[in-house]
Amino acid sequence: MADTLAQKLIRSHLVCGEMTVVSEIGLKIDQTLTQDATGTMAYLEFETMGIPRVKTERSVAYIDHNTLQTGFENADDHRYIQSVCKKHGLYFSRPGNGICHQVHLERFGIPGKTLIGSDSHTPTGGGIGMLAFGAGGLDVAVAMGGGTYYITMPKIVNVELRGSLQPWVTAKEVILEVLRRMTVKGGVGKIIEYTGEGGRSFSVPERATITNMGAELGASTSIFPSDDITRAFMRAQDREKDFVALAADEGAVYDEHIVINLSALTPLAACPHSPDAVKPVSEIGEIRVDQCCIGSCTNSSLQDMLKVAAILKGKTVDPRVSLSIAPGSKQVYTMLASCGALADMIAAGARILECACGPCIGMGQSPNSGGISLRTFNRNFEGRSGTADAQIYLVSPETAAASALTGVLTDPRTLGKAPVVKMPETFEINDNMIVPPAAVSEMKNVEILRGPNIKPFPQTHPLEETVSADVLLKVGDNITTDHIMPAGAKILPLRSNIPAISEHCFTRCDPEFPARCKAAGRGIIIGGSNYGQGSSREHAALAPLYLGIRAVIVKSFARIHVANLINAGILPLTFVNEADYDRIDLGDTLVLENIRKSIQNGTPVVLRNETKNESYPLCSEFSDRQRAMLLAGGLLNYTKENA
DSSP: OOOOHHHHHHHHHEEESOOSTTSEEEEOOOEEEEEHHHHHHHHHHHHHHTOSSOOSSEEEEEOOSOOOOSSHHHHHHHHHHHHHHHHHTOEEEOTTSBOHHHHHHHHTOOTTOEEEESSTTGGGGGGGTOEEEEOOHHHHHHHHTTOOEEEEOOEEEEEEEESOOOTTOOHHHHHHHHHHHHOTTTTBTEEEEEESGGGGGOOHHHHHHHHHGGGGGTBSEEEOOBOHHHHHHHHHTTOGGGOOOBOOOTTOOOSEEEEEEGGGOOOEEEOTTOTTOEEEHHHHOOOBOSEEEEOTTTSOSHHHHHHHHHHHTTOOOOTTOEEEEOOSBHHHHHHHHHHTHHHHHHHHTOEEOOSSOGGGGTSSOOOOTTOEEEEOSSOOOTTTTSOTTOEEEEOOHHHHHHHHHHSBOOOGGGGSSOOOOOOOSSOOOOOTTEEOOOOGGGGGGOOOOOOTTOOOOOOOOOOOSSEEEEEEEEOOSSOBHHHHSOOSTTTGGGTTOHHHHGGGTTTTTOTTHHHHHHHHSSEEEEOOTTBTBSOOOTHHHHHHHHTTEEEEEESOBOHHHHHHHHHHTOEEEEESSGGGGGGOOTTOEEEETTHHHHHHHTOOEEEEETTTTEEEEEEOOOOHHHHHHHHHTSHHHHHHHTO
16 A cells, blocks of 8 residues: 555554544654743643653753743743753753754754644754644643544645745745635645655655644644655755655645645735735835844754845845844754854844744744834734734745845745855764763662742542533634733743632633632633644643633634643533534523533534524534543543543
């Protein structure tokens, strides 16, 4: 049987289940990663399991999100994570070493291995031929303990790349074009597998840009073959021994086939406020720009940075524009300094930020009120930048650099001849900011360091026989995890303190929601389609759990968020008839009668609206394992029961 590349890797890591679409499968996980916005909770969960040492081939904790230290909270969390790593067998990437996905590509990623990370952009690893998934922190904790990672067997979509990119057109345009065609919901339940002659010239960082933003499609993951380009990258990182050639079998059959003619692409931009609102830069026109931000896990490689430096060299940023640049890793930063490119950026008037996520997660560099900001990032959700009325466009580094010079959104093709960047054959290797764990013999001597902001995992309880509660919130389509649990410099430092961070839950949609929950004691949320798109932050499930939310009933869910709700013991249900959404109002009293029995037996679920004296059928398609988790009150309880 001829397999796609994704099917090959799934088959080689299959622990349980049948590889038939929509069936639940369990995978062996080789590597895990966390970042500090999600890692603290993941390690609290790991500690609760009582497993002395991680059982993966490699687990790494990165400090890259909350590096802005305006109080003790972030520093305390970093210290806690480092002590957990030392004691329990993880590698620790210190603040300043770089963004998790960039550093993992450089130093740890191995073709053919499985990787899950408590960050939705973990599929970046697909650029090096890994089967890499974003997941909730609890799923990562279970995998670190040697447990199986479960997903619904996805469809496999072949995106065939033909032709070659024109000057000034980049890998960013490729993924923006895919988003334009498929939308932010189009990848749900699918793996995007890139093939074709056109992609064989793309470097690993370029491939990683494309797989990174597969998260914005809602895709399970994205992947490129591992070939001579991959080998050259790994050789340059002094890791050629880890190289494995990987590709789909001849004659592999895909569920969908999309062809992109690279030669026909032009510079593109995703317009406010969605990554799939894509238009040609030339069509949008020369709108005035207030800010340009270059970096993030999407576009912060050495290749990206050298191109930006070449565009800026000998020129000056328009005085109306604030240009910030964040290299993706210490390696990138060091090499920019060594070759003089960093000096070119500084001389042009760029503001150089540390190697971290920074503005992408709302940590600094918020635009002016009503400002227009061009960003090389992966998300432009409303308010995510830290400025509620800002207009955020997603563009390539080349478009951002060109626009910073002109002061208006600029098609970089108007600048003339595109710069040609020669990449070094070897990279500077210095892993002195990656701290290895203590030896097994020294584990008992390591003290876990906890700050006062670190609170225990919220308690969960087995599913009740009947759930009765009022509708405490009703929201529309495409609700993101940023709507549910906002990020940014003011809120993310509370990530280890669920009681405190819950005060901000859904406040962008309804400032009264937390207080309403506390007054009611329990409640139900009603939502539209693609509920929970965006980040893998499980806080978007844990905060509602703490506030007493018993069920979330919507038209459809995003993949990672529905898994996080189940992990937290919150019932995720969908309308059989989407029109029933319109019949429910804020404050209605809803009843799920005999819900425990229905979940246990897999029988139909009916929602009773006591206020309107109506009933609505609901869909509750769960695997046997998911049913058991919901009955137990979530993954942590389920894991303890089955230990």
